[in-house]
Amino acid sequence: xxxxxxxxxxxxxxxxxxxxxxxxxxxxxxxxxxxxxxxxxxxxxxxxxxxxxxxxxxxxxxxxxxxxxxxxxxxxxxxxxxxxxxxxxxxxxxxxxxxxxxxxxxxxxxxxxxxxxxxxxxxxxxxxxxxxxxxxxxxxxxxxxxxxxxxxxxxxxxxxxxxxxxxxxxxxxxxxxxxxxxxxxxxxxxxxxxxxxxxxxxxxxxxxxxxxxxxxxxxxxxxxxxxxxxxxxxxxxxxxxxxxxxxxxxxxxxxxxxxxxxxxxxxxxxxxxxxxxxxxxxxxxxxxxxxxxxxxxxxxxxxxxxxxxxx
Numbered sequence: 001x002x003x004x005x006x007x008x009x010x011x012x013x014x015x016x017x018x019x020x021x022x023x024x025x026x027x028x029x030x031x032x033x034x035x036x037x038x039x040x041x042x043x044x045x046x047x048x049x050x051x052x053x054x055x056x057x058x059x060x061x062x063x064x065x066x067x068x069x070x071x072x073x074x075x076x077x078x079x080x081x082x083x084x085x086x087x088x089x090x091x092x093x094x095x096x097x098x099x100x101x102x103x104x105x106x107x108x109x110x111x112x113x114x115x116x117x118x119x120x121x122x123x124x125x126x127x128x129x130x131x132x133x134x135x136x137x138x139x140x141x142x143x144x145x146x147x148x149x150x151x152x153x154x155x156x157x158x159x160x161x162x163x164x165x166x167x168x169x170x171x172x173x174x175x176x177x178x179x180x181x182x183x184x185x186x187x188x189x190x191x192x193x194x195x196x197x198x199x200x201x202x203x204x205x206x207x208x209x210x211x212x213x214x215x216x217x218x219x220x221x222x223x224x225x226x227x228x229x230x231x232x233x234x235x236x237x238x239x240x241x242x243x244x245x246x247x248x249x250x251x252x253x254x255x256x257x258x259x260x261x262x263x264x265x266x267x268x269x270x271x272x273x274x275x276x277x278x279x280x281x282x283x284x285x286x287x288x289x290x291x292x293x294x295x296x297x298x299x300x301x302x303x304x305x306x307x308x309x310x311x
Contacts, residue, residue, distance in 0.1 A: 013284035018056040058285030095148040102141035206247035
């Protein structure tokens, strides 16, 4: 594969992360090591991807117990996503069993034997229930269902050895991000907020797909860069650059919408302030996680003169 040149994003939010992240990561790692061992996965792979750093970058502002739960779930989601990407034969059954745990139809309390990732999800879900309302929990499980449904649709392309169109990939991939579960219940159905959430979901997946392209190509996973390369008949570097253009447009879209919220909401409202602060740091943190924490690279080949300012 030709050497790919990566670029920086200039995002007008100060980067932050949890104080004492090593101590925090150690707690999260302990939660997962037994599961990784039972799955016969290499511990080195788990540590090299630095999965626990995501939450320390994106949700650093959360209360300690909420941050712990969020990090546990996000780390689980990363591992589960890789798992279903590699195990095609029982993918739908695996997803359905997780949903049944979410809906309360499958539980170790009912003397059901759970697989390692299922048992871990069940534990995480129990901790979530202690910190959330029933309505939020339903939305949470529904967002996971959306993720599974659209992931399975995209996986059919992989099974058939085809590449989806760019439009199809973007349409389905956003649901994969499942970002709408973080929207406060009181604003969940408001169209302005839904547009904002959609922009953030597109930021999440496009930045991830830029930095994960080489790994996903090696493992034959679907990726936005690959879809652009295939549809536009361009070389890898040009496809990467076009994905950067798309990601920058989504970041701009988020900030343009964000800056107009005062027309619709009281910006002194504490719920609104916390929500916007949270999404600001999702946008900032998702980039820092991939770029600074180097999930996929130890050293990035960087185009040093490539900064594009956001207006």
